[in-house]
Amino acid sequence: MRVVDVLAVFGGAQVVVTGLLAFAGKAWLNLALAKQRARVEAELESLRAEASANNLKLQHFLDRRLHVHVAQFDKELRVYEQTWATLIDVVKAVAQLRPVLDHFDPAQTEDERKSARLSRLGEAAQRYLDQVNKERPFYATEVYKSLQELAKIVRVEAVEYQYGDASKLGSYWEKALGNAEAIRAKVDEICETIRGRIDGISAA
Numbered sequence: 001m002r003v004v005d006v007l008a009v010f011g012g013a014q015v016v017v018t019g020l021l022a023f024a025g026k027a028w029l030n031l032a033l034a035k036q037r038a039r040v041e042a043e044l045e046s047l048r049a050e051a052s053a054n055n056l057k058l059q060h061f062l063d064r065r066l067h068v069h070v071a072q073f074d075k076e077l078r079v080y081e082q083t084w085a086t087l088i089d090v091v092k093a094v095a096q097l098r099p100v101l102d103h104f105d106p107a108q109t110e111d112e113r114k115s116a117r118l119s120r121l122g123e124a125a126q127r128y129l130d131q132v133n134k135e136r137p138f139y140a141t142e143v144y145k146s147l148q149e150l151a152k153i154v155r156v157e158a159v160e161y162q163y164g165d166a167s168k169l170g171s172y173w174e175k176a177l178g179n180a181e182a183i184r185a186k187v188d189e190i191c192e193t194i195r196g197r198i199d200g201i202s203a204a
Contacts, residue, residue: 073201079135080194083147086128087187093121094154094183097161098176114162121158125151140197146190153182 097117104113132139132147139147157179164172 073198075138076140076201077198079138080143080198083128083131083135084194086124086131087147087150087190089124090121090128090150090154091183091187093117093124094157095180097121097157098164098166098172110166118158118162121154125154125158140193143190143193143197146186146193150183150186150190153179153186157183 108116129151132144132151136144157176160175160179164175166172
């Protein structure tokens with residue numbers, strides 16, 4: 001059978017043209033899809049690279065923040081430990097100014113006794129103030145404020161002891177007890193403020 005006869009059987013040239021167009025259309029569609037796929041994959045790869053770079057930057061930022069946070073926590077904790085030690089020395093020295101059950105050398109005059117006790121307190125207070133002021137940038141604001149307030153109360157007690165008259169029993173001991181209570185309350189406040197600060201830093 002001749003080709004012409006075959007074409008006649010299947011609809012002639014129209015069938016051939018239609019078949020060729022269908023084949024060409026499919027080939028063109030496949031090529032277009034391949035190009036589109038390549039373009040999308042290139043864009044995805046670019047996005048992956050950008051996301052990876054952003055993740056590295058973010059990780060670097062977080063690592064740096066964590067390092068600063070840990071360093072700050074360690075430094076602040078050491079400062080509080082050192083300050084607390086000097087604070088306790090001050091509280092002890094204040095308590096020895098005019099204890100309720102007093103023991104002293106009878107050979108000492110009252111002025112000598114006062115001078116010795118005030119000198120002991122002065123040395124402890126100076127260590128305390130040196131510590132507080134030296135480390136001031138590393139204290140939380142509320143902690144520093146409480147530490148300074150304690151120093152003021154201690155100063156009041158020292159002045160009242162130095163110039164107070166023990167023979168005036170009522171007012172002398174009333175002031176002593178009032179100052180002792182104020183100091184105790186302030187020390188408790190400082191303790192709780194420091195504890196709250198440490199809890200806040202460790203939870204951040």
